[in-house]
Amino acid sequence: MNSPACAYFVAGTDTEIGKTLIASCLLHALAAAGVAAAGMKPVAAGAEWRDGAWHNDDADALAAHAGVSLPPALATPYLLHQPTAPHIAAKLENHPIELPLIFECYQRIAALAGAVVVEGVGGFRVPLNDTMDTADLARQLGLPVVLVVGLRLGAINHALLTTEAIAARGLPLAGWVANTVDPDLLNSEATVAALASRIDAPLLGWVPRISAGSAPTAIERVAAAARYLNFSKLPGWPTNPPSI
Template structure:
């Protein structure tokens, strides 16, 4: 297989607990299935449990498990806070300062080890990281194409359109979006999807239903990543 240039995507969400990690791991799974050396990265994570003499975050663990390249945890997740709250508040409580320059350094190190880096944001697109910057600033500094995860529930059209506008305002390309069903009983599900498709300026990559076991492989079966323009044609075989 010929060598490929390094690439990255930034996974953003319309809110917190919307399925960013599930979609990020699905993308990592699809990349690995196509022979691409891919690594996940979660620059900032809030909420950790003490196990095996160390603090662990579940999202970080899932990204590690789905990655086909192993990278040092200090680069993959440079900022881990114990309290499951807004990252700038959790960091302040622990006397930490989330520095975008350090995240960029870590991303460069991870990029040197993998063909693709899948960078998952924290919370929604504009969650504060410290008193000066937020996750939108981080995405802009990384200068990566964005994949938007839209949680399908009441109110998601407004959230998705506003997030897409915020992404565009930062000069970032919206490479695609994935619908992730949060409320399986959402009224007018098909109509909501149609409305989103007409208002979001990027291709719909897939719609992930409520999964009894939400694994990377199960989610990937509902997504077609082949239209992602940030990667040369032919990387993704027709697995979906």
């Protein structure tokens, strides 16, 4: 399957650990490098009706930071209403998740953009239907993986198991990000050091907990987080950004 030079799959060690934040940072950095990037959230679980349409916060965040505007049905072909496991929501809503449709949407997006950032749903092994999960989706897209490690108790085990699952599917782990979920985590520096010595991929940055007071809007929070990240080690990253 053809892909732009810059195309990444953002996976996480769990749910609610900052995948959307880091995916938005990727889009923010690509825009700063002069690349027209598109964001894709193929499966989103949890939506509310606003302004005459169904909205998911994660999908909306990617759209807000993307340089390429996409129809919501193309960027998120499976927008499920219930905030529960996607395969359960899909069954309850009679909207079965089929990977061929996601692949078709990805190919259409890739033809429109100079880069694509695809955000997974939940952790790396979240079921999508009775036979496939997000690991299968990532494998069939075949994109380099950017892993978001949520720094909280248990992070080391979750991160190492996820890196093993990524390798088992033959996917390249392009890099990983430490994202502070629990600001009171004991020995956080030692935790990051332990992961850095065991994960065979570059650490792209360590994002602290950014308070609403220091960055009150979503756009400002992404800009603040992006300052802690360096994506230049990712494969295909633009090496000659335009001068500002």
